[in-house]
Amino acid sequence: MFDKLDPRSPTPLYAQIANRLRVAIAAGELRPGAALPSVRHLAAELRVNPATVVQAYHDLESEGFLEMRQGAGTFVREVAPESRARERARQASALVRQMLSEAGRLGVSLHEVQAAIADEIGVGTA
Amino acid sequence: MFRVILYSQWKWSRLIVALGSVAGFALPIVSLQGAASGDRSALAAGELLQAVQSWGVLYPVLAAGLGLLVAITTWAPDHRGRHVHALSLPVPRWRYVALRFGAGTALLAAPIVAVVAGALLATWSATIPPGLQGYPVALAVRFALAVLVAYAVFFAVSAGTARTAGIILGILGSIILVQILAGVANLELDLFGRLQVIVLDWPGPLAIFTGRWMLIDV
Amino acid sequence: MTNIIEIRQLHYRAGKTFEIKQLDLNVPPGAIYGFLGPNGSGKTTTIRLALGLLRPLTGRITVLGDAIPDHAPRVLARVGYVPEQPNLDPVLTVRETLAFQAAFYPTWDRPWAERLVRQFDLDERQPFGRLSKGQKGKVMMLLALAQRPDLLVLDEPTDGLDPVVRRDVLSALLDYVSQRQATVFISSHLVHELERFCDWIGVMDNGRLVTEVPMERFKNGIKRLRVAGAPPTAAGAPFMLLAREHANGGAETWVVRDWEPGMAAYFETIGAALNDVIDLDLEEGFVELLRTFRSPRG
Numbered sequence: 094m095f096d097k098l099d100p101r102s103p104t105p106l107y108a109q110i111a112n113r114l115r116v117a118i119a120a121g122e123l124r125p126g127a128a129l130p131s132v133r134h135l136a137a138e139l140r141v142n143p144a145t146v147v148q149a150y151h152d153l154e155s156e157g158f159l160e161m162r163q164g165a166g167t168f169v170r171e172v173a174p175e176s177r178a179r180e181r182a183r184q185a186s187a188l189v190r191q192m193l194s195e196a197g198r199l200g201v202s203l204h205e206v207q208a209a210i211a212d213e214i215g216v217g218t219a
Numbered sequence: 220m221f222r223v224i225l226y227s228q229w230k231w232s233r234l235i236v237a238l239g240s241v242a243g244f245a246l247p248i249v250s251l252q253g254a255a256s257g258d259r260s261a262l263a264a265g266e267l268l269q270a271v272q273s274w275g276v277l278y279p280v281l282a283a284g285l286g287l288l289v290a291i292t293t294w295a296p297d298h299r300g301r302h303v304h305a306l307s308l309p310v311p312r313w314r315y316v317a318l319r320f321g322a323g324t325a326l327l328a329a330p331i332v333a334v335v336a337g338a339l340l341a342t343w344s345a346t347i348p349p350g351l352q353g354y355p356v357a358l359a360v361r362f363a364l365a366v367l368v369a370y371a372v373f374f375a376v377s378a379g380t381a382r383t384a385g386i387i388l389g390i391l392g393s394i395i396l397v398q399i400l401a402g403v404a405n406l407e408l409d410l411f412g413r414l415q416v417i418v419l420d421w422p423g424p425l426a427i428f429t430g431r432w433m434l435i436d437v
Numbered sequence: 438m439t440n441i442i443e444i445r446q447l448h449y450r451a452g453k454t455f456e457i458k459q460l461d462l463n464v465p466p467g468a469i470y471g472f473l474g475p476n477g478s479g480k481t482t483t484i485r486l487a488l489g490l491l492r493p494l495t496g497r498i499t500v501l502g503d504a505i506p507d508h509a510p511r512v513l514a515r516v517g518y519v520p521e522q523p524n525l526d527p528v529l530t531v532r533e534t535l536a537f538q539a540a541f542y543p544t545w546d547r548p549w550a551e552r553l554v555r556q557f558d559l560d561e562r563q564p565f566g567r568l569s570k571g572q573k574g575k576v577m578m579l580l581a582l583a584q585r586p587d588l589l590v591l592d593e594p595t596d597g598l599d600p601v602v603r604r605d606v607l608s609a610l611l612d613y614v615s616q617r618q619a620t621v622f623i624s625s626h627l628v629h630e631l632e633r634f635c636d637w638i639g640v641m642d643n644g645r646l647v648t649e650v651p652m653e654r655f656k657n658g659i660k661r662l663r664v665a666g667a668p669p670t671a672a673g674a675p676f677m678l679l680a681r682e683h684a685n686g687g688a689e690t691w692v693v694r695d696w697e698p699g700m701a702a703y704f705e706t707i708g709a710a711l712n713d714v715i716d717l718d719l720e721e722g723f724v725e726l727l728r729t730f731r732s733p734r735g
Contacts, residue, residue, distance in 0.1 A: 100632040101718035105653070137612035140604065142469055142634040223540040230528050300524025306490045308541050309514035 095139055106141055107148040114149065118158050118169055119180035125171040129159065132167075220310070225322040232292035236329050239285045243333035243362070246281065247341040247355070247434050250274030264348040267435065275432035278334075278362055280398050283428065285330055286369025287392060293323045294377040320374055327366050335359040338434060351435050358434050365427045439502060441466050441588055441620040442487060447496035449486055457482060457644040460496070464622055464637070469614065471635030471652070472624035473723060478641045480624040481521050484592050487622075488518060501588055514542060517581030521592040523573040527566025531576060534565050535583070542584045550583035557605060571602035578606045582613050589613075591623040595630065603630070628720040632656075638719075640726060647730050652719075659722035660714050662691040667709035675700045679729040688712070692725045 094117065098109055117123045129135075132150065136143040150167055153159040157176070161167045196206050229236075250271050297305050305315055335355070342353030376387050440463045447460035457479050464470045474480050485491045487498055489509030498505040503512045525534055531554065539545040554561060557575040559568075568576065578594055589610070595603040611634060614621060625631050631638075632652075639649040648655070659679075665688050671678065680692040696714075704711040717725065 098633075100629065101720075103716040106633070133612060133615035136615045136634075137608045140607045140611055140633050142636055143611065143615040144636065145634070220540045223537045226533070227526055227529055227537060230533075296526035296528065299527070300520075300522065303485075303490060303520050303522070304525060307488060307513060307518045307520065309510045309512075310541065311510050 098139060107145045110149040111152045114153055115180060116184055119177045123169050125169050127169045129167040221318055224318045225325060228293055228322045231295055232289050232326055235288045236326050239330040240333035242281055243330040244337040246277055247338040250434055251341045251345045264351060271433055271435050272431055278432040279365055279428040280395060282362055282365035283369045283395050286366050287373045289323050289327055290370055290373035290377050293319050323370055327370060331363045331366060334362045347435060351437060353435050368427055440464055441501060443499040445497040448494045460646055462646055464620060466620055467618050468637045469621040469635050470637040471631035472639050474641030479644045480641055481592055484590060515587040517584050517586035517589045519577045519581050519591045519594045523577045525565050528564060530562050530564050531559055532561040538580050544585045546583055546585050553579045571598050574598045574602060574606060578609060587619055589619055589621045593625055628723050632719040642727055642730055656719055658695045659717050660693055660696045661717055662693060663713035664689045664691050665710045665712055668707060671707055675703055679725055
């Protein structure tokens with residue numbers, strides 16, 4: 094799940110981990126009630142500072158995605174479908190923004206982007 | 220702690236200790252090989268003394284050799300790493316050195332006991348001509364002291380850096396070798412005595428190596 | 438809270454050319470402190486001085502609250518040390534090596550040591566001298582961890598190890614750190630490896646400590662700026678200018694330190710245009726820092 098962790102990216106590691114978990118929860122990969130790996134286990138597996146994992150988990154807890162139960166571990170919360178949909182929409186916007194900024198840098202026009210999308214998914218978007 | 224250090228030193232020096240024990244046991248017996256049979260005339264007594272004296276040269280050589288080799292194997296594992304591992308252990312340096320010294324001393328008990336056993340067996344089973352007497356215990360005690368003195372000296376040399384230890388031990392090792400060869404060739408050569416006189420006119424512990432080592436004497 | 442390692446005004450000399458001068462170093466409790474520097478900069482020497490293996494000329498060293506070298510044995514009982522070379526007794530088997538070490542540390546955790554042997558896939562009966570480099574590296578880390586230390590001092594523990602072994606060794610290290618509030622002082626010249634988990638960074642060059650800051654500040658603070666139309670001397674800059682290079686067409690690349698986003702306003706005041714702010718990763722930042730440290734510019 095976490096094989097694209099990039100310490101060189103400007104996004105801090107805890108944010109990268111949190112993002113990945115957020116997407117997994119929103120997409121249903123991680124079901125409500127599922128247990129997340131312990132801080133110890135994840136820190137060892139990803140070879141990151143345990144404080145990094147703790148921060149990611151805390152951020153997600155304050156957003157309502159996770160629940161850290163004393164002594165038992167960290168579990169995925171039952172997230173309302175609207176929250177999940179909102180999260181997916183947020184991810185989609187982020188993807189589009191990223192793509193458009195990259196396109197701008199490469200000198201690809203909006204029209205060309207739209208044509209490419211139509212090609213890729215086989216349906217018109219204009 | 221002593222147990223693990225003793226074990227590691229035993230692993231390094233077991234061959235030397237074993238061979239040294241065999242040699243230490245055999246030496247007194249071999250030196251009296253002529254005396255096992257029959258009666259002796261006065262002339263034969265002289266020959267016996269001559270034989271005992273010649274073989275006797277090997278005692279200090281064996282003692283020094285054992286002391287040297289056990290001292291080297293004591294420090295061998297630490298030298299390679301420049302004592303970094305030993306210095307990073309949570310014991311004061313003097314205590315670590317004492318543990319190593321004690322372990323070597325314990326291992327040297329084996330050849331010493333072998334000499335005691337060999338000397339007692341040799342004098343007990345031999346027919347000693349009248350006028351002569353056996354001194355197995357005195358000889359064995361002298362051997363024990365010589366081994367410990369040699370070990371202490373070489374131990375102190377080895378405890379330092381590998382290079383200086385190597386140079387000093389190399390020189391001493393060659394002297395021992397020459398002494399052994401002289402003994403085998405039956406030459407009257409007492410290098411350690413000579414060395415002692417030349418280098419340090421020191422009537423100290425090194426004097427134990429000089430003179431004659433007689434299992435049987437008047 | 439007092440620092441776990443505290444070095445003040447350390448002065449040491451070896452031979453005619455190598456010298457450590459006025460070294461001040463602080464490792465806060467619970468930190469994972471990355472000690473970076475090129476080969477020959479004095480990292481190993483500093484570590485040896487900190488553990489009492491070498492004696493300084495002057496200076497004060499305190500580790501885990503005790504003075505070094507006066508109370509070194511007491512301190513060393515709580516320090517797991519991986520030296521730069523794995524020079525253990527080659528004749529002892531892995532099992533015997535563990536037994537040897539265990540005899541010296543009352544806090545030795547035998548069940549965990551055995552679990553680590555299995556985790557590292559080591560053959561206990563192999564003599565240490567016949568292990569591969571990677572296996573030796575694993576044994577060294579195992580010995581340091583099984584002791585359950587309060588402080589881990591690791592001198593290039595993954596140097597020369599293949600990537601798989603590096604992962605295993607670092608995983609075990611971080612597993613321990615997660616269980617226990619241990620402090621880690623790890624030196625390496627593999628910058629990208631430390632980037633993942635260190636929260637403090639100290640950079641050493643030529644016997645001096647060039648910088649010592651929290652990791653985030655170091656990574657975020659060093660930037661490459663694309664600037665146009667700047668005057669020859671840029672006075673009153675709120676950041677520290679490390680380097681300034683001219684490209685063609687009046688554009689320049691500035692490498693700066695201690696950058697904060699609000700500082701963009703500065704460029705208007707000098708009549709220049711800030712066209713881009715580029716992040717540098719730890720390795721690039723480290724290289725730039727050393728480059729300018731060695732040939733300082735105004």
